[in-house]
Amino acid sequence: MKKVNICIVGLGLIGGSFGLSFRKLPYIQKIIGVDHSDEHAKEALRLGLIDEIRPLKEAIQEADVVLVATPVNVIVNQLTDILDQVDQQVVFDVGSTKKNIIDSVKDHRNKKRFVPCHPMAGTEFSGPSAAKEHLYQDKYNVICNPDQCDEDALIMVERILTDIGMHLMYQDAAEHDVQVAYVSHISHISAFALALTVLHKEKSEERIFQLASGGFRSSVRLAKSNPRTWAPIFEQNRDAVMDVLDEHITVLSKFRSLLIKKDFEQFSDLMTEANEIKRILNKKNHNQEHNEYTRII
Amino acid sequence: MKKVNICIVGLGLIGGSFGLSFRKLPYIQKIIGVDHSDEHAKEALRLGLIDEIRPLKEAIQEADVVLVATPVNVIVNQLTDILDQVDQQVVFDVGSTKKNIIDSVKDHRNKKRFVPCHPMAGTEFSGPSAAKEHLYQDKYNVICNPDQCDEDALIMVERILTDIGMHLMYQDAAEHDVQVAYVSHISHISAFALALTVLHKEKSEERIFQLASGGFRSSVRLAKSNPRTWAPIFEQNRDAVMDVLDEHITVLSKFRSLLIKKDFEQFSDLMTEANEIKRILNKKNHNQEHNEYTRII
Numbered sequence: 001m002k003k004v005n006i007c008i009v010g011l012g013l014i015g016g017s018f019g020l021s022f023r024k025l026p027y028i029q030k031i032i033g034v035d036h037s038d039e040h041a042k043e044a045l046r047l048g049l050i051d052e053i054r055p056l057k058e059a060i061q062e063a064d065v066v067l068v069a070t071p072v073n074v075i076v077n078q079l080t081d082i083l084d085q086v087d088q089q090v091v092f093d094v095g096s097t098k099k100n101i102i103d104s105v106k107d108h109r110n111k112k113r114f115v116p117c118h119p120m121a122g123t124e125f126s127g128p129s130a131a132k133e134h135l136y137q138d139k140y141n142v143i144c145n146p147d148q149c150d151e152d153a154l155i156m157v158e159r160i161l162t163d164i165g166m167h168l169m170y171q172d173a174a175e176h177d178v179q180v181a182y183v184s185h186i187s188h189i190s191a192f193a194l195a196l197t198v199l200h201k202e203k204s205e206e207r208i209f210q211l212a213s214g215g216f217r218s219s220v221r222l223a224k225s226n227p228r229t230w231a232p233i234f235e236q237n238r239d240a241v242m243d244v245l246d247e248h249i250t251v252l253s254k255f256r257s258l259l260i261k262k263d264f265e266q267f268s269d270l271m272t273e274a275n276e277i278k279r280i281l282n283k284k285n286h287n288q289e290h291n292e293y294t295r296i297i
Numbered sequence: 298m299k300k301v302n303i304c305i306v307g308l309g310l311i312g313g314s315f316g317l318s319f320r321k322l323p324y325i326q327k328i329i330g331v332d333h334s335d336e337h338a339k340e341a342l343r344l345g346l347i348d349e350i351r352p353l354k355e356a357i358q359e360a361d362v363v364l365v366a367t368p369v370n371v372i373v374n375q376l377t378d379i380l381d382q383v384d385q386q387v388v389f390d391v392g393s394t395k396k397n398i399i400d401s402v403k404d405h406r407n408k409k410r411f412v413p414c415h416p417m418a419g420t421e422f423s424g425p426s427a428a429k430e431h432l433y434q435d436k437y438n439v440i441c442n443p444d445q446c447d448e449d450a451l452i453m454v455e456r457i458l459t460d461i462g463m464h465l466m467y468q469d470a471a472e473h474d475v476q477v478a479y480v481s482h483i484s485h486i487s488a489f490a491l492a493l494t495v496l497h498k499e500k501s502e503e504r505i506f507q508l509a510s511g512g513f514r515s516s517v518r519l520a521k522s523n524p525r526t527w528a529p530i531f532e533q534n535r536d537a538v539m540d541v542l543d544e545h546i547t548v549l550s551k552f553r554s555l556l557i558k559k560d561f562e563q564f565s566d567l568m569t570e571a572n573e574i575k576r577i578l579n580k581k582n583h584n585q586e587h588n589e590y591t592r593i594i
Contacts, residue, residue, distance in 0.1 A: 121510055124512070179499065183495060183508040184512060187491065187517075190491055191571075192552070197483065200544065201541065208574075215484050218515040218518050234561065247497065248494045249546060251490040264528050267528055276492070277492035281509060
């Protein structure tokens with residue numbers, strides 16, 4: 001494979017971790033960084049996430065592949081501008097919602113150069129300093145509506161993501177948005193709400209710290225996440241998130257109702273039913289490997 | 298300190314981990330195990346969590362210290378029976394609720410031999426095979442109503458728990474029950490409900506597995522917990538749990554309402570407020586060390 005230059009737009013946790021991951025690919029010649037914050041860009045350079053900082057326009061011109069890793073509301077606003085400047089470059093994004101992003105360029109002449117992606121990986125931290133080299137290792141990446149991409153663009157993105165250790169899956173964008181609402185987005189709202197519940201109830205920080213066991217810590221971990229990343233995700237995926245949140249409140253209300261009725265037998269049955277998640281999450285990655293290259297749409 | 302025999306009643310995750318922790322204390326002569334399940338008892342012996350298996354009555358007679366690590370509903374039922382058989386022995390429990398347990402022996406002639414404890418540690422796994430040697434290292438243990446214990450009993454329990462690496466704090470039992478409802482019990486209900494929400498919405502196990510990122514996994518981790526442990530906890534602490542669950546549903550409904558109104562600014566503000574939990578949970582244990590021996594009631 002010939003050497004390629006790759007440009008990363010947005011140098012936070014997600015973009016920065018891609019920079020570190022790309023370092024081990026022998027065919028990546030240069031990693032060019034773009035960020036609207038000079039401070040972030042310089043930090044990314046200093047941390048070795050990128051090789052050089054360039055303005056967006058120059059970076060696109062010099063790149064063979066453009067990775068867009070900004071918050072989803074920014075992607076919706078900037079993707080048209082990026083595709084305007086594209087000739088034969090491949091563009092892919094890594095936003096957590098897909099339908100609005102795809103729709104934002106649905107009439108663009110270069111839309112087939114764009115491969116919509118969502119890597120199922122992240123942490124509760126943000127900014128270039130949060131970047132992790134192995135963030136994407138053995139994680140799944142969803143590619144949405146692959147039939148609408150140029151074949152060479154799709155193959156390039158598949159090659160790069162596979163080479164950094166990701167497993168690929170393929171989904172319709174609307175279906176993706178609904179499914180991530182309940183496998184990812186609702187977990188964040190739940191954690192934010194749990195943290196607020198505790199903060200409202202307990203005014204002694206010392207006491208929270210002392211009583212917080214590992215269980216509580218893992219439940220509220222996502223409440224540390226950056227609102228600048230997450231508010232746009234909830235906005236872009238509002239309908240699906242509302243639906244799942246409503247269902248979640250219904251389930252919690254069922255638990256409340258059983259407590260009111262002192263029906264601990266049915267309470268127990270519901271917990272046993274929830275235990276089922278253990279069997280599903282304990283599966284081995286390897287069981288899925290044969291699916292990696294099966295495009296399901 | 299003279300050598301002591303210690304008896305552990307209930308050889309699951311919690312009791313078994315105490316067995317492993319006690320192994321390093323030079324003054325523990327023998328660890329005697331009691332469990333109503335022969336299978337659990339034999340497994341505990343095989344795993345080296347205990348030195349020998351005995352029936353409850355013989356175990357108490359031979360012990361200097363009795364640790365009760367059964368589910369909280371069992372503790373409420375068996376504590377009177379255990380104290381009936383006590384002469385100079387020290388008894389302590391490690392249940393997650395405290396008021397009902399204390400009340401169950403409030404008129405007992407030997408009630409001053411009993412030290413009510415709650416170690417703020419655990420995992421989502423259960424049974425003897427889930428026991429971990431370092432489960433209690435650097436964790437907090439709450440002792441409730443210490444002024445109602447014989448001084449020698451209190452000192453013995455403080456000594457043992459400190460020697461296995463725990464930090465001590467002291468609380469009124471009713472206050473403890475309210476506070477653990479929102480720092481521990483609600484996290485479990487939230488995780489059970491999240492798991493059910495996803496299981497109701499997504500029928501494809503494969504898809505749940507593939508889309509589940511680390512965030513989702515940590516949010517539902519506690520949904521793997523044993524209903525036989527947790528139903529009794531929710532039953533014993535029903536009023537406080539109802540109150541916190543109701544507050545949690547209110548906060549989630551606020552988020553739902555802001556989604557309906559498309560008020561993402563206030564949605565963001567609430568998330569920023571929730572971020573505060575980060576600062577509190579990132580404190581270092583060492584900040585608290587000077588409080589270790591300050592009895593706060």
